[in-house]
Amino acid sequence: MGGERWYVYGIVDGSCPPELAEHPARLVARDGVAAVARLVAADDFDEQNLPDRLHDVDWVTQLAVEHSEVLDRLREQATVLPMRICTVYRSEERLREMLSAEAPRLVRVLAHLRGRSEWGVKVFSVRPPTLPEREATRGDGTPGAGAAYLLARQRERDQIAEADQLLDHACDELHELLCAAAVAGRANPPQRRELLNGVYLVEDQLAEEFGRLAREPGERYAALGLEQTLTGPWPAYNFVPDHAEATT
Amino acid sequence: MTTARETVSAGVATRHRDVTLVDLLDRLLAGGVVIEGDITLAAADVDLVALDLRVLISSIDKLASR
Numbered sequence: 001m002g003g004e005r006w007y008v009y010g011i012v013d014g015s016c017p018p019e020l021a022e023h024p025a026r027l028v029a030r031d032g033v034a035a036v037a038r039l040v041a042a043d044d045f046d047e048q049n050l051p052d053r054l055h056d057v058d059w060v061t062q063l064a065v066e067h068s069e070v071l072d073r074l075r076e077q078a079t080v081l082p083m084r085i086c087t088v089y090r091s092e093e094r095l096r097e098m099l100s101a102e103a104p105r106l107v108r109v110l111a112h113l114r115g116r117s118e119w120g121v122k123v124f125s126v127r128p129p130t131l132p133e134r135e136a137t138r139g140d141g142t143p144g145a146g147a148a149y150l151l152a153r154q155r156e157r158d159q160i161a162e163a164d165q166l167l168d169h170a171c172d173e174l175h176e177l178l179c180a181a182a183v184a185g186r187a188n189p190p191q192r193r194e195l196l197n198g199v200y201l202v203e204d205q206l207a208e209e210f211g212r213l214a215r216e217p218g219e220r221y222a223a224l225g226l227e228q229t230l231t232g233p234w235p236a237y238n239f240v241p242d243h244a245e246a247t248t
Numbered sequence: 249m250t251t252a253r254e255t256v257s258a259g260v261a262t263r264h265r266d267v268t269l270v271d272l273l274d275r276l277l278a279g280g281v282v283i284e285g286d287i288t289l290a291a292a293d294v295d296l297v298a299l300d301l302r303v304l305i306s307s308i309d310k311l312a313s314r
Contacts (some may be wrong), residue, residue: 011281045287048278061269064276084280090288102283120271191274231271237279 003042006089008035009070011081011099011106012233018077025070028092030099033106036074037095044090053087071235079114081106109240111167115184115204117233121214123171123196126223129163139168171196174217180208184239195226199238207233 008024012018014034016026025038044053055057067085074080089095099106175198179185182200190197202210214230221228282288 008285047287050287063258064269064273067276068272082280084282084288085276085283086288087281087283090286094286098283098285106281122271135288175299188274188278191270234275237275238278242283 003041003044004039006035006037006092006095007045008037008083008084008087008095009067010036010074011110012036012074012078013107013110016078019075019076021069023073028095028099030096030201031103032155033099033103033110035095035099036070036080037089040088045086045228049240050086074205075117075197075233075235079110080235081109081240082112082237108147113201113236113239116201116236117204117207118236118238119182119200119207119210119214119230119232120203120234121178121196121198121200121228121230122194123174123198123221123226123228124193125167125195125225129166129224129226131163131166167195167224170217170221170226174214174228177213178210181213183207186238188238196228201236201239202232204233 006028012027012034014027014029014032017029017034020026020036023038025036027034028037029035043049064085071080071082142178143186149183175185175196178198178200182202183197185200188199189195200210211230214228219228
C-alpha cells in the first residue's frame with residue numbers, strides 16, 4: 001500500500017508542551033491537548049500487516065522500548081498520558097479529530113495525574129518460609145506405621161497451608177500499607193512467580209517516602225523467603241480510566 | 249518541571265529503573281489510554297502478543313536475575 005500513518009505515543013497538556021528535541025516525534029495539538037506522534041510507514045501499521053508484525057517478538061520489543069523511551073523523556077518535562085501501544089491514525093486530520101472529540105476527558109485525566117507517577121511493587125517467593133517449630137503430636141499414642149505416615153502427611157499439608165497463609169498475609173499487609181501512602185493502588189493479577197503485582201499512583205513529592213515503605217519489610221520478608229522489587233517512576237499506564245465517564 | 253520531580257528522578261527513582269523488559273511489556277500491553285484509533289490493537293491481538301511474549305519470559309527472567 002505504501003504511505004504513512006501517525007503513531008501516537010501519548011498525550012500532553014497543549015498549553016505548556018514539552019521540548020521534543022531531536023526525536024522524530026512531534027506534537028499535534030488541538031483544543032488544549034497535544035498528541036506526541038510520529039509518522040510511521042503504513043506497511044508496518046495497516047490492518048493486513050499489523051497482526052503478522054505482532055508475532056515478530058523482536059519487532060514488538062523494539063516498538064515497546066521505543067514507545068517507553070519517548071514517554072520517559074517526556075515525563076521528565078510534563079505530565080504524560082501514555083497511549084496503549086499501537087494506536088495509529090491514517091492522517092493528521094484524523095488524529096486532530098480524535099483529540100477534539102476526546103479533549104474534555106483527556107484534560108480531566110491530565111489534571112488528575114499532574115505531579116503524580118506510577119510505581120510498581122512486586123513480591124516474589126524465593127525460598128520456602130521458615131516456620132516456627134511445632135511440637136510433634138504423633139509420638140504420643142505410638143500409632144502404627146500407616147497412621148504415622150498419614151499423620152506426617154497431614155502435618156505437611158498443614159504446614160504448607162500455614163505457610164501460604166503467612167505469605168498471603170504479608171503481601172496483603174504490604175499492599176495495604178502502600179495503598180495508604182498512594183493516591184490509588186491496585187493489585188494486578190500476579191504473573192509467573194509473583195505473589196503481589198501491585199501498581200500505585202504516588203504524589204511525586206512523596207515518592208521517597210513511598211520507596212522507603214516499599215523497601216522496609218525487607219527483614220521480615222527475608223524470614224518468609226520473600227523478596228520485593230520496586231520500579232518507577234513510570235508514566236501512569238495503570239491509572240488512566242478506560243472510559244470518559246470513569247471516575248477521576 | 250517541578251523541583252520535586254527532579255529530586256525524585258535524581259535520587260531513589262533512577263536506582264530502581266533497571267526494569268525488565270517483561271515489566272515494561274506488561275504495562276504497555278495492559279495499560280495506557282485506550283482510544284479508538286484508525287488502527288488499534290484489539291483485545292484479541294493483545295492476548296496473542298502476550299502469548300508470544302510469554303515464550304520469551306523465562307529467558308528474560310534468567311537474564312534479569314543473573
